[in-house]
Amino acid sequence: MFVLDKHGQPLQPTSPAYARKLLRSGRAVVHRHTPFVIRLKDRTAAGSTVAGVHVGIDPGSKHTGIAVFTEHGGSRTGRYALQLDHRGAAIGDRLASRAALRRGRRSRNLRYRAPRFNNRTKPKGWLAPSLKHRVDTTMSWVGRLRRWAPVSAVHVERVAFDTHTLSAGRPLAGAEYQRGTLVGYEVREYLLAKWGRACAYCGISGAPLNIDHIHPRSRGGSDRISNLTVACVPCNQTKNATPVEEFLKARPALLATILRQVKAPLRDAAAVNATRWALWRALEATGLPIATASGGRTRWNRSRTGAAKSHALDALHVGHLETVIGWPSTVLVVTATGRGTYARTTPDRYGFPRLLRPRIKLHHGFQTGDLVRANVPTGKKAGVHVGRVLVRSSGSFDVTTRHGRVAGINHRHVRHLQRADGYGYTTQKEADRND
Known part of the structure; x- marks a missing residue:
């Protein structure tokens, strides 16, 4: 606490x-x-006497893990765990929809308007809004944690996968995490993420997976990342040195899918790599000591401590450490929900207004997104319901809890816990140690 x-x-x-x-x-x-x-x-x-705490950050495309821990002589003890769920995909979809509408207006036979987009330039360091959102929300929570805890240092995973090294098929000179005990962790973790932690040939998951050369090395295949995939032990042994075209000649659709996927980049890794320097500069501006590491180092740390795979545990294992003594059993899942919209109408699928939104957002002292406790004494909805509220001018509210939405609760039974701050909060059990 x-x-x-x-x-x-x-x-x-x-x-x-x-x-x-x-x-x-x-x-x-x-x-x-x-x-x-x-x-x-x-x-x-x-x-x-304030000893101070450290903050570990595991940036991701859809989720970012944040851990607050104390460190003594290389031994870490987790104190608080967060999983920050981004809304970059929703922002990207809305921007694409807006661009399509504007493109349609320009192509219609409307009255002439001088083009304004020809002279638009992007400043240096510009990021797409869907990417900038990831940096802004992460920094927002770093700032909040600094207000609530004596943060003395930050450990951040600056790159999930070094795509230059992976594509080259050889370690970079001077990159310490690519040598010694960390050899192979970068490539294997990249392939597991790219192929969904399932066999590329039979689709089985939850089984031991080997790295397989799509075009065998004995027939001229290289060690480049574009020639590697993951396969279960039976498929790997059955394929052996057979060319993939011959191995999958009876399944042409699967062959086409594999050949297409090997050329496609890992989109989540690309998003993380695009924002890593912006996040680094923002963290550096705080004045705190910043320590960086790679995703391979994080995975290697987890393998030594026996921790399971989760975003918060990855954040706890970022950087150089000797051991992890323990971590919280519960993770606070923070979902970026936004603060509503300025739109006064809700359109249907054809763009015509379907209903009008009220100008005033505050009803009976509550606003949509507030964290509330509803104590309903009788009826079908009797009980205590804690969650985010959806308000109506009629006074009949909906409360979204971790178990689902409870509709039609009278405002007289609702009490404030916390005002809306643009985030939704739930909790989940932290993963246990690997056996």
């Missing part, structure tokens, strides 16, 4: 049991509901 002093300055995080004890004794009050933050009434940061 995050702890603030009476002036709002961050103190060392504490355990949930001790936080409950402070709240029951009246020494602390709830500062924020999610993530849970308490504020002490009788202590200041000047009179407290």
Whole structure:
């Protein structure tokens, strides 16, 4: 649990049991509901010993893992775990839709308007909005964690896959993580992500997978990443040194799919690589010490500690470490939902207005997206429902909980927990250790 002093300055995080004890004794009050933050009434940061915490970041295309941990002599102890779900895909879809509408207007026989797009230029370092969103939301949560915890250093995975090294088929000189105990981790992890952690030939998943040469080396095939795939042990042994065209001559559709996929880049890796320098510069601007590592180093760390694969655990294992003592059993899943829209109408599939949106968003003291607790005493919906609220001017609200949506709750039964901040919050169990 995050702890603030009476002036709002961050103190060392504490355990949930001790936080409950402070709240029951009246020494602390709830500062924020999610993530849970308490504020002490009788202590200041000047009179407290604050060892500080580190933040690990595992950037991703769809999800970013964030871990808050303490470190002593290379041993880490996880204190808090976050999984940040981005909405870059939704932003990209909306921008594509807007571009299509504008393109249609330009091609119609409308009154003439001088073109304005010919003189538009992009500034240096420009990122597409769907990519910039990933950097902005990650930095937003780094800033929040710095307000709630005494962050003294940041560990970030600056590149998930070194695509230059992978395409070259040889290690880069001077890249330490590509040598010694980390040899092969970059290539294998890239192939597992690209082929969906399933055999390229039979589609089986959850089985041991070997790296297979699509065009065998004995017949002139290279070690380039474009000639590699993953295959289960039976398929790998059956194919052996057979050319892929001969091995799959009875399944031409699968052959065409494999040959097409080997030429396609890993889209998620491309998105992460496109934003890595922007995220690095933004983190560097905070003034905190920044340590970087690769995805191969993270996977190697997890293999040594026996941790399962998850975004938060990847963030905990970023960079150089000796061992991990433990981590939280629960992960807070933070979903970027946005803050609504300026549109006053909702169109149908043909673009005609279907309904009107109210100008005022606040109804009965609530706004869509607020985190609430609904205590319904009787009826079909009797019980306690905690989640994000969808408001209506009639006073009949919907509450979206982790189990689904509960519709038609009267506003008199709803109480505020936290105002809307553009994010939705749920929790999930953290993955256990690998056997």
